[in-house]
Amino acid sequence: MTPFLSGPPSVRLVNAFHRPFENAVATARTCYSAKGIITPEEVGGDREKSEEKRAEKAGRRDSLARSIYEAGHHTTLQHAHFQFALDRVSRHCIWAFLHSHPFYNSEQVSQRYVEVKEGYYAVPPLTGEALRLYTDTCDAQVRCYQKLIGVLTPMVGEEYYRRFAGRRTNPKYDREVKKKAQETARYVLPVSIFAYMYHTVSGLTLLRYWRMCEQPDAPAETRALVGLMVEELLRADPLFKVILEEPVPEAELPETAIQQRWRSSAKEFCGEFDAKLGGRTSALTGWKTDNERGLADAVREVFGLPEGRMTDDDAIAAALDPRSNRWFGESMNVTTLSHLSRTLHHPSFTFRKKLSHTADSQDQRHRMTPASRPVLLAHLHDEPDYVAPEILRLSPDGDRLFREAMDRGWDAFARLKAMGVPGEFAQYVLPNAVSVRFSESSDLLNLHHKLKARLCYNAQEEIWRASKDEAEQIREVNPRIGRYLQPPCGLRWMAGIKPSCPEGDRYCGIPVWKIEMKDYVRTI
Numbered sequence: 257m258t259p260f261l262s263g264p265p266s267v268r269l270v271n272a273f274h275r276p277f278e279n280a281v282a283t284a285r286t287c288y289s290a291k292g293i294i295t296p297e298e299v300g301g302d303r304e305k306s307e308e309k310r311a312e313k314a315g316r317r318d319s320l321a322r323s324i325y326e327a328g329h330h331t332t333l334q335h336a337h338f339q340f341a342l343d344r345v346s347r348h349c350i351w352a353f354l355h356s357h358p359f360y361n362s363e364q365v366s367q368r369y370v371e372v373k374e375g376y377y378a379v380p381p382l383t384g385e386a387l388r389l390y391t392d393t394c395d396a397q398v399r400c401y402q403k404l405i406g407v408l409t410p411m412v413g414e415e416y417y418r419r420f421a422g423r424r425t426n427p428k429y430d431r432e433v434k435k436k437a438q439e440t441a442r443y444v445l446p447v448s449i450f451a452y453m454y455h456t457v458s459g460l461t462l463l464r465y466w467r468m469c470e471q472p473d474a475p476a477e478t479r480a481l482v483g484l485m486v487e488e489l490l491r492a493d494p495l496f497k498v499i500l501e502e503p504v505p506e507a508e509l510p511e512t513a514i515q516q517r518w519r520s521s522a523k524e525f526c527g528e529f530d531a532k533l534g535g536r537t538s539a540l541t542g543w544k545t546d547n548e549r550g551l552a553d554a555v556r557e558v559f560g561l562p563e564g565r566m567t568d569d570d571a572i573a574a575a576l577d578p579r580s581n582r583w584f585g586e587s588m589n590v591t592t593l594s595h596l597s598r599t600l601h602h603p604s605f606t607f608r609k610k611l612s613h614t615a616d617s618q619d620q621r622h623r624m625t626p627a628s629r630p631v632l633l634a635h636l637h638d639e640p641d642y643v644a645p646e647i648l649r650l651s652p653d654g655d656r657l658f659r660e661a662m663d664r665g666w667d668a669f670a671r672l673k674a675m676g677v678p679g680e681f682a683q684y685v686l687p688n689a690v691s692v693r694f695s696e697s698s699d700l701l702n703l704h705h706k707l708k709a710r711l712c713y714n715a716q717e718e719i720w721r722a723s724k725d726e727a728e729q730i731r732e733v734n735p736r737i738g739r740y741l742q743p744p745c746g747l748r749w750m751a752g753i754k755p756s757c758p759e760g761d762r763y764c765g766i767p768v769w770k771i772e773m774k775d776y777v778r779t780i
Contacts, residue, residue, distance in 0.1 A: 258480030261387070262379040265481045266343035266452075269488035275300065276336030276459055277495035281317050283332045284324050318498045325499040333460035338489060340455045345481055346378040348447035348684060351617045352473040352632070353481075358623035359461045364453035367442040367614065367688075368716070369435055371405075374398050377448040378477060380681035386672055393668035393685045394446050400661045401441045407654045408437035408647070415650075415780045419765040436780050439716070440645045440654075444661035447613055448684035462489055463500065470506040472631045476680065479503065511631060522637040529693050533610060538722035540729035541695065542606035547734050548572060551700070554599035569736065575599050576704075576740035578751035585751035587758065589705055600701035603737060607696050607726055612643035614688035615718035622709075624702035629694045633679045638670040642689035645717060647780060661687060704741065711743035713764035713778055724776055731773070745769040 258264040273279055278296035285294040297303070301313030324332060345354070347367075355362065377394050379387075413433040416423075423429040457465070462485060469475070469482040489496055506512055533539045544550060552571035556563065566574075575596055578584040583591050591597035609627075611619055620627065635641075640662045648655040665687045672682035698706070703726070709715065710723040731738030742750070749756040749769035757763045768776070 259381040259476055260378055260480065261381060262377070263344065265345050265477075265484060266341075267481065267484035267488055268341045269338060269485075269492055270341050270454075271337075271339035271456075272492050273336035273338075273459075275493070276338075277321070277493050277498070278317065279336050280332040280459065281321050283335055284320060284329070318495075321495075321498050330460050333463065334458045336459045337456055338459065338462060338485075338492075340457075340485060340488070341452075342455050342481070343452040344378075344450045345453070346448050346474070346477060346684065347451055347617065347688070348613075349378075349474045349477045349481065350451060350453075351447075351613060351620070353465075353469070353471060353478045354455060355617070355620050356629060357461075358626065359458065361456045362453050362621075365451050367445065367449070367451075368439045371438060372398060372401065372442070372445055372449055376450045377446060378450060378684060379448075380476070380677075380684060382672075382677060382681065386675045386677050389668055389671060389675075390685060393664060394448055396664060397444050397446050397661055397685075397687065398449075400444050400657055400664075404441035404444060404654055404657050404661075405434065405437050407657060408440055408651055409434055411651050411654070412437045412647070412780055440647050442614060443612060443643075443645055443687060443689040444658060444665075445614075445688050446665065446685050447688060447690065459489075459496070462486070463496075466503055467501050469503050471509065472506075472511060472680075473633055473683065474680065475506050515631070515634065520634040522635050523639065526635060526637070526641060526691070526693065529608070530610065532608060536725045537611070537718065538607045538609045538696075538725040540605060540726065540733065541608050542697075543730075543733055544602075544604055547603035547605075547700070548736050550602045551575060551599060551737065554602050555596070558595050558599060572736045576737065578740075578747045582751065584704075584708070584747045585753045591701055591705065597701060600704060601699045603700040603734070605698060605700070605703060605726070605730060607722075608693075609696055609722055610643070610691055610693050611718050611722065612688060613686075613690045613692055615643070615716055616692040616694075618716050619696075619719050619722070622702075622706045625696055625698035625706050627694045627696035630692065632690075632692065633683060635691070635693060636669070636679070636683065636686075638666065638673075640666040641691045642687065643691055643718060644689065646721075646778075647717070650779070658689075662689065665690075700737065707741050708744055708747060711741070711776075712745070712759075713743070713766060713768055714759060714762060717778065720778065724773065727773060743768055 275296040278299040281299045282294045282296050285299065299313070299317050301310040304310045304313060350364070354360065374395065379391065382390055416433050416436065420429070465482045466486050469479045471478065486500070549568060552568035555571035555575050556566055574580045581596055583594055583597055620629065642662050644658060648658055665685055668685045669682050672685065673679060707723050707727055710719045711727060713720070715723070727738060727741040730741060744758055745756045746769045748758060756769045
C-alpha cells in the first residue's frame with residue numbers, strides 16, 4: 257500500500273455513523289418528503305418482503321445518490337462522520353495535507369509535551385548511500401534533540417524558578433521545566449518524525465481526501481494514508497463505491513502545470529518576502545478602510561438604532577468591550593451564536609507571515625483564519641533557511657548545537673538531491689525549524705478568538721510573537737478595535753472576572769493584564 261520503507265501508516269476506523277451512505281440518501285429524500293423524516297432503513301428497503309422490491313429500492317437509492325452527487329448537492333454527505341485512530345504519519349504529511357483545510361477535528365500527540373523517541377520517523381523508498389545518509393541524518397537530529405533538552409534545562413530552570421521561587425523545592429515542577437526546554441529542542445527534529453492522533457472527518461471530506469490525495473508536498477505518503485482510510489470506509493459501508501471518484505493524478509493538478517510553466521526562484525523569492533516583513537514575524541498588508549465604521553454600522557443595524565442614538569465609539573465598545581459583551585469573558589467560544597458578536601465578521605485583516613514548520617503546524621489549527629500556505633518545495637534552496645527560537649540567545653551551547661543541526665539537515669537535503677533523490681523525499685530530512693512563508697486573512701470575529709488564545713504567555717513562542725505583531729499593527733490602523741485585542745487574562749480583567757488568569761497552576765507567573773502590549777516581553 258505504501259512505497260515507504262518504514263511501512264504503511266496505521267489506520268483504524270474506531271467510530272462511524274450507522275448506515276452512513278443510506279443516511280445521506282435519507283436526508284436528501286427528507287427535503288422533499290410530505291410524510292416526514294425518511295430513515296436509512298426505508299431507503300434500504302428493509303421492510304420489503306421480496307428480493308425484487310429490495311433490489312428496486314437499492315437501484316433507486318444508488319441512482320439518487322449519484323444524481324445529487326454529480327449535481328454538487330453534497331451537504332447530505334456531511335451528516336455522517338468517521339473517527340480514525342492514525343499512527344505512523346509524518347509531521348510533514350499532517351501539515352501538508354490533513355491539517356491544510358478547515359473541515360476536520362484532530363487531537364494529536366504534542367511534541368511540546370511528549371518526548372520523541374529514536375527511530376520513530378518515516379523512511380522514503382531509498383537505497384544504498386542515499387538510504388544511509390537519510391537514516392544517519394534523522395538519527396543524528398534526534399540525538400541532538402535529546403542533548404539539547406539536557407543543555408537547555410538548567411538555563412530554563414533558572415528563569416522558571418526566578419519567576420516562581422516557591423516552586424523550587426517541589427520536584428513536580430522540574431517536569432514543567434523540562435517541557436519548556438523540550439519545546440525549543442523540538443525545532444531540530446526532522447519533519448519526518450511520526451505522530452499519532454484521533455482524526456475525525458465527514459463523509460464528504462473523506463471523499464475529497466481521496467480525490468485530492470496526490471497534492472504536493474507529500475503525495476506518496478498522503479495517497480498511502482488516504483488509501484487506507486478509504487479501505488476502512490468501504491469495509492464499514494461498501495455502498496460508498498457508488499460515488500467514489502478516483503484521485504486526480506499529480507501530473508494533472510493545476511499546481512503541477514504552473515510549476516512546469518514557471519520555474520521557481522526560491523532564494524530570490526525568500527529574500528524578497530523577508531524584506532517585505534520589515535523585521536516582523538507577521539506584517540499587516542491589508543485591511544478594510546471602513547473597518548471601524550462598518551463595525552459600528554453593523555451593531556446599529558442589529559438593534560435598529562439610528563446614528564443619533566448610538567455613536568461609533570459606543571457601538572464598537574458594545575461589540576468588543578468585555579464589560580458590554582460578556583461572551584469574551586467566558587471559556588466556551590459562543591460568539592458565532594451571538595447577534596452582537598456576529599457583527600465582528602465584517603472587519604477583516606490580511607497578514608504576511610513567516611513561521612517555522614513546527615510553529616505553523618500549530619498556527620494552521622486555527623482553521624477560521626485561513627492562509628495560502630506554500631508548496632514548500634517551491635521555497636526550498638540549498639542554503640539553510642530556518643527560524644531560530646529566541647531562547648537560544650541565552651544559551652551559547654544550545655545555540656551551537658542548534659546551528660549544527662540546521663547545517664546537518666540542509667547538507668543532507670542538498671546531498672540527497674545531488675544523488676537524484678526526488679525533492680518530495682529529500683525534504684523529509686529538513687528540521688522542524690524550516691521556514692514557512694504565507695499570507696493569512698481573517699475577519700475580526702475569528703482573529704479575536706485566535707489572538708485571545710495566542711497572546712497568552714503560555715502560547716508557543718513564535719505564534720505569540722506573530723500575534724503580538726498583529727495586535728500592535730491593528731492598534732495603529734484601527735485603534736478603537738485594537739485596544740480590545742487582549743490575552744484571556746486581559747479580557748477577564750476588563751470584564752471584572754476573578755481570577756484574571758484562567759490557567760490555574762499553569763499561570764505564567766506574570767500579571768500580563770497589567771502590562772501595556774508594547775511592553776510585552778517573554779524569555780521562556
